[in-house]
Amino acid sequence: MIAEAGLGALWLAAALSLLQLVLGTAALRPGGGADPNPLLRAVRPVAVAQGVLAALSFLALIWLFLRTDLSVALVAANSHSAKPWLYKFAGAWGNHEGSMLLWVTVLAVAGGAVALFERRLRQDTLIATLAAQAAIALGFYAFLLVASNPFTRLSPVPVEGNGLNPLLQDPGLSFHPPTLYFGYVGISVAFSFAVGALITRDVGPAFARAMRPWVLAAWIFLTLGITAGSYWAYYELGWGGWWFWDPVENASLMPWLAATALLHSVTVLATRAGLRAWTIMLAVVAFSMSMIGTFLVRSGILTSVHAFAVDPLRGAFILVLLALYIGGALTLFGLRVHTVKEGSTFEIVSREAALVINNLLLSVILGLVFIGTLYPLVTQAMGEEISVGPPYFNRVAGPIALALVAVMGAGPLLRWRRDDWRELVRRYAAPVLISAAALLLLVLFAPGIGILPLLGLTIAPAIAAASVAPLWRRNLRRTPFFVWGMVIAHLGIAVSLAGMASESAFTKETLIAASPGQTTHVGPFSVRFDSVNPIAGPNWTAIEARLTVRRGDGAAFALAPQARMFSSPPTPTSEAAIRTVWDGQLYVAIGEEDEQGRWQLRLWWKPLVTLIWVGGAMIAFGGLLALLGRVRRARRGQPQEVLT
């Protein structure tokens, strides 16, 4: 009954999105104009109703998973009655159909929110935006209802379900897909705004201010999703790496890069009425990247933990959607770009120019990641199998990212429109001196570091100083939220960079086969291997090693890495044990036993590695502050201009 109700709600939501598209298009015909007739005013309520119905459909699916209703094929294939409730709950989106339903639900709810809360945008632009939103949603409804129905019944009803991939049975990971989806969908809302503004020839600061909160929100969620995904890979895969340049990781990084560029260009448009066409183009690119991300991850082209079902029909369907949306967006852009007014001009030394450099460098990194990610797919189609990995990405993207970070330090120190380069040199003198000092210390006390980590450690402290410089001589209590947001986000980049550079420069590794009672060393730690014990959890059994660790003469603490065997489906996983201390992490994984009763132990001491994710969290928090600041200003009706 619940499954049928959920399916019914989904069909209704799809029908409403069609209605929304038709009404919206009708309203925009010449003559429909600025004062649409009452029927066309229905676009807003229809969008809200569509959001509610989609949400109901998704709630129905969650309910089925919580009850482990095995008469539903999706539940039987992906759940198990003996699973902890959190994973039953998260299992609703830990599979192909459920995750697509989540996608479209978030999209529909976001559309409803736009319809409810957006009051500043011109009426016709808003209706065009909602129509664009409906067009995107319609494709995904069709995909769900035709090729990925999550509510299909199963007959006969199986006695027990298949269970969830144990790698996915992790509390942090339960919220990783929704986070990324909020990001992808937020970008699609920003894209809908861009389409709406293009259609009604309304590309200007007012439109930019309406779009900005969505870009910010999307960007915050993408940042959180990437940071959480990176930490998950770090502790769950047991290799001690935090970023693998895996195509699936790149699929989330590419929209983030585009959204980061968009975030900065939309600020130029909102504040200085510049970079109009460029901002629209970036919205198109960001949306394309989030679609390509979804396609790469969901189509089964890439085999990974993310590719739930390899079904050619689904891959083809998503590919067609991708071509339609990206092709349509680019065509619209090509047809309408001449109607976008020339933006305000600026000088070569100005904040706008710095933001243009930011955008160009981000675009270049995006292009390089894009080429590296898709090249293997292209050559594979031509019969040559290759893989593109960290050597490529680190070499091409690393130096440009460092240049970008250096520009990031200078940007906020510049005035809008025009500035004097001598002034800039003076303001940038302190950070340059800090860099020089850091370089000197590193060369003297830590020789032999690779060039990229060395540069990273050299500029990170300088950029940290430059990031907080905008607060210099300001009354901190009267400093607007969005300035705080910018400062904290930029500081987060510097913190994260320091963590990355430190991890790759100073990591110490020990790999041994140890007998119980034996002591080994890694970095400043001495590690005694006490024993191995069998233990059991709710749906797994494990071999657990007991280690006693001591740093110098400090207090001893225990670590217990496990080799786990999950029961349904039967899968071995390695659970690393991690000890976080103030200046880094000790990371221990256990391997196999050999013939002489020795166990393989792999130990890493990773100084300051924690900063990578602390920085990521700071970036997201900065984004949140900026978002709150913008929304609060809009509420109070204060002018958004900050011409300094």
Next chain:
Amino acid sequence: MPRRKPTVWAAAVKRKNQRLVLLALTIAAMLGAVLLGMSALRDQAAFFYAPGDVVAKGLPLDRAVRIGGMVRRGSIRRHADGVTIDFIVGDDTAATIPVRYTGITPDLFRENSGVIAEGRFQAGGRFIATQILAKHDENYMPPELTRRGLHKTESVE
């Protein structure tokens, strides 16, 4: 702020050429990215070799590559240090690759099962693996292997 003389840049942009300048910059940046990317790909992309390919194409000694195939039954040998292993990778041809790896093998690495390893060949033909790629679950088969029909030649025990 006293008014300064407009610079050459300002003179150019004031004549509404700024959009053109920005467009040119964008195109130059993207072209640069493509050129840089393609040239780096030539050096850095790791080609995939099955044992049969090594015979057909010769040993690739100048670059890091990926190899893949089935771990031959009974071929895993442990060294005395407890962390280094030797094993032999075969495919549906008669060719094999001897592999050496130091480290903890992934959870699903075992004999008579598919494997992908990254590393370099030595002149003698031995492959020194720097990484053995993890599989995510029991049913996972690296796509490079599936496409070559390897999973059919070695049946599940």
